[in-house]
Structure formats: C-alpha cells, structure tokens
Amino acid sequence: MSVLRINVILFGIGNIGSALINQVLESQQFFREKRNIDLRFPIITNSTLAFFEKEGVKNAWEANFDQLAIPFTIEGIIEFAQNKGLENVIAVDATASSELVKHYIPLIQNGFNIVAVNQNANVLHIDFYKEIRRNLKKFDKTFLYETNIEAGIPVLKLISDLYYSGEKITKIRGVFSDSLSYVFNRFSSEDVPFSKILNDAEKRGLLKKDFRDELSGVEVAKKLLVLARELGKNTEFLDIKISSLFYDDLEGTNLKSKFYFDADILDKYLEIAKITQVKNEVLRYVGEISIADEKLEVKLISEPITSAIGQLKGSETVFEIYTESHGNVPIIVHGDSSRKKTTTIARGILTDILKVAEKIKIKETVWL
Structure with a gap:
C-alpha cells in the first residue's frame, strides 16, 4: 500500500505546538511503516509569522522559523496550499485565539480538515456552531476536538x-x-x-x-x-x-x-x-x-x-x-494526571490528526 501524505498546517508553536512537532518527528518512521501515513508540516505559524516550506531547506524547524518566517494571512495560507497542490490538509489550531476560529469556515470551504485544542469555535453562538457543521457536511470535511475536554482520554x-x-x-x-x-x-x-x-x-x-x-x-x-x-x-x-x-x-x-x-x-x-x-x-x-x-x-x-x-x-x-x-x-x-500536561495535550492532538488521516485513507480507498 502506498504511503499517504498528510499536510498539517500548524497554527501555534508555543509549548503545545512545539511538543506536537517533536512527537511527530520522533514517530514519523513508525507512522510510515505501520500506518502508511507520512505527516508533514508545510506551514507552521505563531500569532503573526509563518514559515512556508521551501525546497532544499533541511534545517531544524526552530531554526527555519527563526530565519525564514514572514507575516501571514489566512488567505495567504489558503493560496499557498492551492498553488502547491497540497492535498489531505489538516489545519491544527493549537492556540487559544478567538480570531482564528472565525476563519474555520473559509478553511473548510477550501479543503481543510480541522483539529483543535482551541475551545472557542465550540462555545460561541449556536448559530456559528451549526454553520461550521453545515459546511463540514457540505464539503465532506472533518473537525475533531477531543482535547477541548480532556487530553489523556477520549x-x-x-x-x-x-x-x-x-x-x-x-x-x-x-x-x-x-x-x-x-x-x-x-x-x-x-x-x-x-x-x-x-x-x-x-x-x-x-x-x-x-x-x-x-x-x-x-x-x-x-x-x-x-x-x-x-x-x-x-x-x-x-x-x-x-x-x-x-x-x-x-x-x-x-x-x-x-x-x-x-x-x-x-x-x-x-x-x-x-x-x-x-x-x-x-x-x-x-x-x-x-x-x-x-x-x-x-x-x-x-x-x-x-x-x-x-x-x-x-x-x-x-x-x-x-x-x-x-x-x-x-x-x-x-x-490521567500522571504525565506532563503539555505532552498529554500534544499527544491528544496527534491522536485526532491520525483519526482524520484514517478517514482520508478510507475515502481514497472507496474512490479507487
């Protein structure tokens, strides 16, 4: 079976986002060999800057971000993903931003699945909550947020x-x-x-x-x-x-x-x-x-x-x-309170990412 590439657009590289990247890097070979999934981070952002992957850049992600990150907009991220022909895209919201959730619907409409630790999209007015789900159904996308409630258990x-x-x-x-x-x-x-x-x-x-x-x-x-x-x-x-x-x-x-x-x-x-x-x-x-x-x-x-x-x-x-x-x-x-909270939350996000990846694999199998 061919390896399925999953493109993760990570919003937020604080403690949780950084832990997530490191967990993926540590287990990347395992995911390829045992789950036929290749997780990549073509874009990572903090609140104001984003690093967009470049051909030939092989340094550690922290160094890449420090040296090459530029101001970004959500529209610019969507355009980059489209121009690069990125498929199987998951936007991961590892922030607590009330502004970022306002862009969930445009992201869904442009082919992004979403995984979020951020609660804001699920606690705003019920009309917004329902509009997100209407768009998820219309565009056949997935939104997972297990870490909204508890990081260590589903x-x-x-x-x-x-x-x-x-x-x-x-x-x-x-x-x-x-x-x-x-x-x-x-x-x-x-x-x-x-x-x-x-x-x-x-x-x-x-x-x-x-x-x-x-x-x-x-x-x-x-x-x-x-x-x-x-x-x-x-x-x-x-x-x-x-x-x-x-x-x-x-x-x-x-x-x-x-x-x-x-x-x-x-x-x-x-x-x-x-x-x-x-x-x-x-x-x-x-x-x-x-x-x-x-x-x-x-x-x-x-x-x-x-x-x-x-x-x-x-x-x-x-x-x-x-x-x-x-x-x-x-x-x-x-x-489970026995592990470091940041690590546990990051692991919960990764679990949701892998669930979305498996759904994408199933869809591709059906289409074939």
Missing part, C-alpha cells in the same frame, strides 16, 4: 458514540478541571488555607497567573457547554448556572491582586464550607448536566469520600456518565 468520543448509538444519556457530572481538582483534593485532606494551596498550584504551573476563568467557573462552564452541544442541545453559555468561587467583593478587572489582598475572605468562606460538611465528605468543584431538567450547573458540592468524585487524588479528573439503560450506575471515566 471522553468526547465515548459520549458521541453513546449518543449516536441511540443510548439515552440522562446526566453527566464530574470534576473537569485538573487544576481545581488538585486545589480541592489538597484542601480537603490538609489543614492549609485555601489561598496557600492556590499559590502552590500557581507555582507548580497548574494554575495560570491570571486564574479568573478557573476560579470564576468559566473554564468548567466552557467544557460543560461543549458536552451539552455534543448531545444535540442548543445551549448557550448564558444558560449555564455558574456558582463562582469568588465573592462579589473579590471580582474586578484586577482580580489577582485583589484576591491576594482579601485572601482571608475566600479562606474563611471555604473553611466554613469545609468544617460544616457531613462526616466523611469532601469539597469538590463540579460541572453537571441534567438532561431531564435541562439544567447545566457549575458549583461547589460536598461529596462522599467513597464516590468516584470523592476519591480523586492529585490533579485527577473524572466524568460520570449516566444513561437510561444503566440507571443510577454511571459509566466512570478517569482523567
């Missing part, structure tokens, strides 16, 4: 497979944030102020320096929205009830400095929540979708230590998927 695939097999999903709940899992797991088991654990999590790289989206519940809510829409719900972000971890007097444009100035307010609030729990219960910050009640919530709960959510350790995540046929016994999926 949660979205499992939920999608259940949904499209006719299994009625009644509820999804769980701890979706590895950083908040770490924070509350420690807070529940140690006699340490909540703010001290937050500070430790930031130093470990588990929390961003600007952690407003995490502690306000926005990051968990985005994942909840992606999951709800995967179940065919026309849910908007404003439909989600979010119980923020912040008091009103901790909110503001300079939240980080205010938080550290008023840390005792949050410490006192959570300490009270901790000591007033029922015995053998622990605090967890969860997302929950109840299909029957049409409720989507992000909230702080007290959970029995014997439950899947209550037993979490370190920065583990967990998803409880309830279905009509399983009743009150959920399908439980644990997130």
Whole structure:
C-alpha cells in the first residue's frame, strides 16, 4: 500500500505546538511503516509569522522559523496550499485565539480538515456552531476536538458514540478541571488555607497567573457547554448556572491582586464550607448536566469520600456518565494526571490528526 501524505498546517508553536512537532518527528518512521501515513508540516505559524516550506531547506524547524518566517494571512495560507497542490490538509489550531476560529469556515470551504485544542469555535453562538457543521457536511470535511475536554482520554468520543448509538444519556457530572481538582483534593485532606494551596498550584504551573476563568467557573462552564452541544442541545453559555468561587467583593478587572489582598475572605468562606460538611465528605468543584431538567450547573458540592468524585487524588479528573439503560450506575471515566500536561495535550492532538488521516485513507480507498 502506498504511503499517504498528510499536510498539517500548524497554527501555534508555543509549548503545545512545539511538543506536537517533536512527537511527530520522533514517530514519523513508525507512522510510515505501520500506518502508511507520512505527516508533514508545510506551514507552521505563531500569532503573526509563518514559515512556508521551501525546497532544499533541511534545517531544524526552530531554526527555519527563526530565519525564514514572514507575516501571514489566512488567505495567504489558503493560496499557498492551492498553488502547491497540497492535498489531505489538516489545519491544527493549537492556540487559544478567538480570531482564528472565525476563519474555520473559509478553511473548510477550501479543503481543510480541522483539529483543535482551541475551545472557542465550540462555545460561541449556536448559530456559528451549526454553520461550521453545515459546511463540514457540505464539503465532506472533518473537525475533531477531543482535547477541548480532556487530553489523556477520549471522553468526547465515548459520549458521541453513546449518543449516536441511540443510548439515552440522562446526566453527566464530574470534576473537569485538573487544576481545581488538585486545589480541592489538597484542601480537603490538609489543614492549609485555601489561598496557600492556590499559590502552590500557581507555582507548580497548574494554575495560570491570571486564574479568573478557573476560579470564576468559566473554564468548567466552557467544557460543560461543549458536552451539552455534543448531545444535540442548543445551549448557550448564558444558560449555564455558574456558582463562582469568588465573592462579589473579590471580582474586578484586577482580580489577582485583589484576591491576594482579601485572601482571608475566600479562606474563611471555604473553611466554613469545609468544617460544616457531613462526616466523611469532601469539597469538590463540579460541572453537571441534567438532561431531564435541562439544567447545566457549575458549583461547589460536598461529596462522599467513597464516590468516584470523592476519591480523586492529585490533579485527577473524572466524568460520570449516566444513561437510561444503566440507571443510577454511571459509566466512570478517569482523567490521567500522571504525565506532563503539555505532552498529554500534544499527544491528544496527534491522536485526532491520525483519526482524520484514517478517514482520508478510507475515502481514497472507496474512490479507487
């Protein structure tokens, strides 16, 4: 069988994008020999510059980018791909850009499949969400985004497979944030102020320096929205009830400095929540979708230590998927927190790339 060349247009060469390139380079021979797939990067970009492959340039990709990258536009990338006759093209969005997602539809219309860690395309207005899918169907292209939810395990695939097999999903709940899992797991088991654990999590790289989206519940809510829409719900972000971890007097444009100035307010609030729990219960910050009640919530709960959510350790995540046929016994999926997060996300993107490649191979076989 001939080797199928896959042209990956990579947007974003930060930690995740760089890890992805290195993983492909390390396994390139394996993919050729065992999967008959040749992964190439004819274009790689950061937010403003792009390196377009050139004949005879054989240096390391970092050196090529530093020496030869030029300003780019999406239109220019599409034109380059067309002029070079690039086939089997996958645009990989390893950014968090809200601007790049606006170009997804033109990319699809010009023959690009898409793999994204970027959540924005899946949490914008439902009309945009549906327009992307209409174009995917019209132009017979694929859009995969498993890493929108969890990098180490195929949660979205499992939920999608259940949904499209006719299994009625009644509820999804769980701890979706590895950083908040770490924070509350420690807070529940140690006699340490909540703010001290937050500070430790930031130093470990588990929390961003600007952690407003995490502690306000926005990051968990985005994942909840992606999951709800995967179940065919026309849910908007404003439909989600979010119980923020912040008091009103901790909110503001300079939240980080205010938080550290008023840390005792949050410490006192959570300490009270901790000591007033029922015995053998622990605090967890969860997302929950109840299909029957049409409720989507992000909230702080007290959970029995014997439950899947209550037993979490370190920065583990967990998803409880309830279905009509399983009743009150959920399908439980644990997130893997044992590996470096950047590496795990990059591996998740690569897995999606290979899934798209296999679809392309199947189509080519049918055409032959």
